[in-house]
Amino acid sequence: xxxxxxxxxxxxxxxxxxxxxxxxxxxxxxxxxxxxxxxxxxxxxxxxxxxxxxxxxxxxxxxxxxxxxxxxxxxxxxxxxxxxxxxxxxxxxxxxxxxxxxxxxxxxxxxxxxxxxxxxxxxxx
Amino acid sequence: xxxxxxxxxxxxxxxxxxxxxxxxxxxxxxxxxxxxxxxxxxxxxxxxxxxxxxxxxxxxxxxxxxxxxxxxxxxxxxxxxxxxxxxxxxxxxxxxxxxxxxxxxxxx
Numbered sequence: 001x002x003x004x005x006x007x008x009x010x011x012x013x014x015x016x017x018x019x020x021x022x023x024x025x026x027x028x029x030x031x032x033x034x035x036x037x038x039x040x041x042x043x044x045x046x047x048x049x050x051x052x053x054x055x056x057x058x059x060x061x062x063x064x065x066x067x068x069x070x071x072x073x074x075x076x077x078x079x080x081x082x083x084x085x086x087x088x089x090x091x092x093x094x095x096x097x098x099x100x101x102x103x104x105x106x107x108x109x110x111x112x113x114x115x116x117x118x119x120x121x122x123x124x125x
Numbered sequence: 126x127x128x129x130x131x132x133x134x135x136x137x138x139x140x141x142x143x144x145x146x147x148x149x150x151x152x153x154x155x156x157x158x159x160x161x162x163x164x165x166x167x168x169x170x171x172x173x174x175x176x177x178x179x180x181x182x183x184x185x186x187x188x189x190x191x192x193x194x195x196x197x198x199x200x201x202x203x204x205x206x207x208x209x210x211x212x213x214x215x216x217x218x219x220x221x222x223x224x225x226x227x228x229x230x231x232x233x
Contacts, residue, residue, distance in 0.1 A: 033220065037169075044227045045161075045169065045212055050220040059220050095168055099220070102175055109175035110216045111159040115168040 002026035002114050004096050009119030016086050016123070022079040022096030022116055030054070030074035033099035035112060036081050038092035038121075046092075049081065050099070064090075086123045093118040127151055127215050129225035137233040142203045146228045148196045148213035157217040160189055160198045163227075164209045172211075173198065208232050 008020040022034070036048040049070040050059045058070050069082040079096050097112035128151040138144050148158065156176035161169040171180045173189035176196055186201040200207055213225040 035220070035222075045163075045214075045224040047222045047224065050222075061221070102178065104175065104178075107155070109157060109178075110219055110222075111171060111174035111214075112161075112169075112222075113171050113174075113180070115170070117168055 002098075004098065004114055004116035006094065006096055006116045006119035009094065009121045011122045011124060012086055013125050014087060014123055017082070017084045018086065018121060020081040020083065020094055020096075020119055020121070022081075024077045024079065024098070027098070027114075029072075029077040034070075034072060034079045035097045035099060036070060036079075037095045037097055037112070037115075038090075039095070039118075040089070040092045043092075048094070051079070083121070086121075088123050091121060091123045093120050126221075127154060127218055127223060129213055129215055129223060131211075131213055131225035131228045134226065134228060136228060136230050138203055138230065139233045140203050140205060144200050144203060144230065146198045146211055146213075146230075148191075148198070148225050150194045150196075150215055150217075153193045154215045154217035156192050157215060157219075158189075158191070158196050159214045159216060160187075161212045161214065162207075162209045163212065169212065203230075205232075 003025045005023045035050045051070045067085045071080045095118045096116045098114040100113040102109045130149045132147045158176045160173040163169045177189045210227045210229045
């Protein structure tokens, strides 16, 4: 079945780095854009980053731009998030999600149809 | 940036009730809106996309409507498993998606 499994979370000191991974299975990973979305404790969902299916374009939320880097290895069916200069406010559960679209009425309608279970990142001294 | 405001933020209802959650966008987003359900400790689950299209496998008691700046998610008859937090998401500014702040649906 279609599945996303995140890993790499943990406790890190402010200013430190961490790399998250998201292993995909059950679909043609190289055909889909992928997202990272995070959720701080007790808070709502925040979109973090997106990478196109071929890695040609990457987009970031202002809150992480210049500190986080999204990448992918289509030969390994794996998505990554390199997080540098971590701050306390980066503490969150990080989810990877698959981008999907529907074409109707002359338009493309995008959405996130598959989500991983998340990995927890805690930034604390 | 497009902002989404959900109302109410908290909703108390009983099994069998009909409930409606509203999501308002700060500017027109046509029908580029999705709804997700999240239960405690779990990942979000897609319910509706393109404002009104039900995702495969989602019960028909869920429905979405709206276009432009105002959208609604309706649950026609609440079931025990529906008590959760619901988020709207705009997908107009692809791929810089944003979410509403969430609506927590609790048992009365």
